[in-house]
Amino acid sequence: MNSAGRASEDIAILFYWMSAGAVAIWLIVIGVAVYAIYQPGRHHPRTTKMLVIGGGAVFPTIVLTGLLCVALPMLPELHRPAPPGSLQIHVSGVLWWWRVDYLTADGDTIASANEIRIPVNQPVEFKLNSEDVIHSFWIPSLGGKVDMIPGRQTRLQLYPTRVGTYRGACAEFCGTAHAQMNFDVVVMPVDEFNDWLVGQSASAKQPVELDAIAGQQQFLKYGCSACHTIRGTVAEGKVGPDLTHFGSRISIAAGVLKNNPENLARWITQTHDVKPGADMPEFDSLPEHDLRQMVAYLEQLK
Numbered sequence: 001m002n003s004a005g006r007a008s009e010d011i012a013i014l015f016y017w018m019s020a021g022a023v024a025i026w027l028i029v030i031g032v033a034v035y036a037i038y039q040p041g042r043h044h045p046r047t048t049k050m051l052v053i054g055g056g057a058v059f060p061t062i063v064l065t066g067l068l069c070v071a072l073p074m075l076p077e078l079h080r081p082a083p084p085g086s087l088q089i090h091v092s093g094v095l096w097w098w099r100v101d102y103l104t105a106d107g108d109t110i111a112s113a114n115e116i117r118i119p120v121n122q123p124v125e126f127k128l129n130s131e132d133v134i135h136s137f138w139i140p141s142l143g144g145k146v147d148m149i150p151g152r153q154t155r156l157q158l159y160p161t162r163v164g165t166y167r168g169a170c171a172e173f174c175g176t177a178h179a180q181m182n183f184d185v186v187v188m189p190v191d192e193f194n195d196w197l198v199g200q201s202a203s204a205k206q207p208v209e210l211d212a213i214a215g216q217q218q219f220l221k222y223g224c225s226a227c228h229t230i231r232g233t234v235a236e237g238k239v240g241p242d243l244t245h246f247g248s249r250i251s252i253a254a255g256v257l258k259n260n261p262e263n264l265a266r267w268i269t270q271t272h273d274v275k276p277g278a279d280m281p282e283f284d285s286l287p288e289h290d291l292r293q294m295v296a297y298l299e300q301l302k
């Protein structure tokens with residue numbers, strides 16, 4: 001199993017113990033059945049009684065008690081709150097994407113979406129909730145899965161142990177695009193993460209290329225700012241994902257498409273082919289020229 005965090009390692013260990021227990025029970029049951037088939041007429045009442053008591057009560061009690069002893073000590077570890085001073089990230093499930101807010105030491109938040117970056121070998125506390133229906137937050141390689149429930153905050157502590165990029169997903173059926181509600185998790189060396197977070201707290205980069213400058217005007221002209229925020233500009237919509245550093249993200253549309261100019265153009269013009277049910281209106285009649293400029297603007301928001 002490809003675990004890269006303490007919680008998922010615990011779950012992997014538990015899985016192996018459960019599998020071993022299941023195999024042991026299976027072997028005994030099949031063994032007894034084979035014995036019964038090939039020993040016709042030799043059944044003494046005492047043997048039968050011993051088999052029923054041994055196989056039906058004593059043996060399962062031993063195996064299940066053993067498994068319980070392995071599993072119980074893991075529970076407090078999985079539910080323990082992160083130590084004070086740990087990085088805190090607030091994640092909300094929204095149909096069908098993820099709102100991500102990093103809480104800074106001075107109480108501010110840094111908004112992002114559909115991608116989570118965390119430092120390696122440090123505890124991280126996720127505060128989870130939902131803005132509409134029940135979603136579930138799951139990063140198989142690191143840990144989870146924890147339900148995100150409207151009107152209630154759930155939490156999850158993770159402790160990543162390996163640098164890398166991992167896939168996260170919604171693990172609770174939540175409607176049309178449930179299968180397209182994914183995210184990327186990047187576990188980074190601590191120094192790199194700190195630099196990255198400082199970069200994320202900054203306002204959006206001002207465009208310098210002519211296409212990108214024109215693209216910023218297209219972004220406003222077509223009303224994208226009604227739903228999206230790009231910090232440091234007049235775009236302050238809160239309905240959709242924050243796009244301040246959109247160009248630095250790995251994927252588009254909650255893990256559906258790799259982030260590159262061709263895919264972004266496809267997402268803007270064929271939104272509902274890419275992701276049926278998505279809230280974003282489809283700009284299928286956007287002139288090619290305007291589209292190219294808008295893509296140039298968004299992709300340089302690193």
Ligand code: CUA
Pocket residue numbers: 093096134135136170171172173174175178179181
């Ligand atoms: Cu959100 Cu399934």
